[in-house]
Amino acid sequence: MQLPPQHLLQGLVKHYLIIDQKTSVQQYYRMFSDGNPGIVFHLKDPFLQWDEENLIAQLQPQSFIYGQLTHHNTIIATGNLNMIVVVLEPYALFTHFRTAAYELNDHAIPLEDLFAQEARNLEEQILTALTTDAAIGIIENFLLKHMPSQRHLTADFTMAMKLIYQHQGIVSVEDLLKALPTTERQLERKFREHIGSSPKRFADTIKFQHFLKLLQKQPHKKKIAALIYESGYYDHAHLNRNFRKMTGFTPAHYKDTTHMLAINLMPLH
Secondary structure, three states: OEEOOOHHHOOOEEEEEEEEEOOOOOEEEEEOOOOOOEEEEEOOOOOEEEEOOOOEEEEOOOEEEEOOOOOOEEEEEOOOEEEEEEEEOOOHHHHOOOOOHHHHOOOEEEHHHHHHHHHHHHHHHHHOOOOHHHHHHHHHHHHHHOHHHOOOOOHHHHHHHHHHHHOOOOOOHHHHHHHOOOOHHHHHHHHHHHOOOOHHHHHHHHHHHHHHHHHHHOOOOOOHHHHOHHHOOOOHHHHHHHHHHHHOOOHHHHHHOOOOOEOOEEEOO
16 A cells, blocks of 8 residues: 655655555565665564575564665565555655665665664654554654755756656666756766666666556556557567566566565565
């Protein structure tokens, strides 16, 4: 379930994602980038994060902030899921948390490391909240408290983001540069610092998310091929390569998957 933020938090929060699912068995999930960082609050057992390099699973913090994902990863639920994900705007780490976004790529930082006792108090208040709306109200009060110290974005970066979203990611860096008073090097530097990604990679992620949304709306019996050109891919092979790179699976596998927790969080069967 998605819930919108109050108007004062627009520009920081995209939406809240509420995940509440009962399970009696250990369940593996595949998570991949949606182009946004976020903050997670576990209300029950945290996920185990699978470390592909060291082949071990580590327990996620009770609450944490995460940056851009540069590759898909596997997480494991060991019990009932109940969590609130604050999905942030792509540039929120830079503007509101005053952090170079690339420093948090593929990392989860416990909220306690950033806000000390204030984070511990926040966790306790959320865990004892009687309703989801009350918990979100507590989170919003926390975020509003830290709003005044935000950094501002430059006009050229703002325009680049606007163009990428307007074209659903189907826009080249060359086309962006034609419309902006900046050089490719300057644009690359700003995207890396503000978002943690290159302009091309970010546009590719937005294009991929656009395809997923079209795929979710498509009647199950219709062929995926009908969406290829509309989504900015050259052919089926181009789509398949991109899909495997982003998720580790084929589009058909994704379409046949049930019980999705989010558009970028799917169970592994």
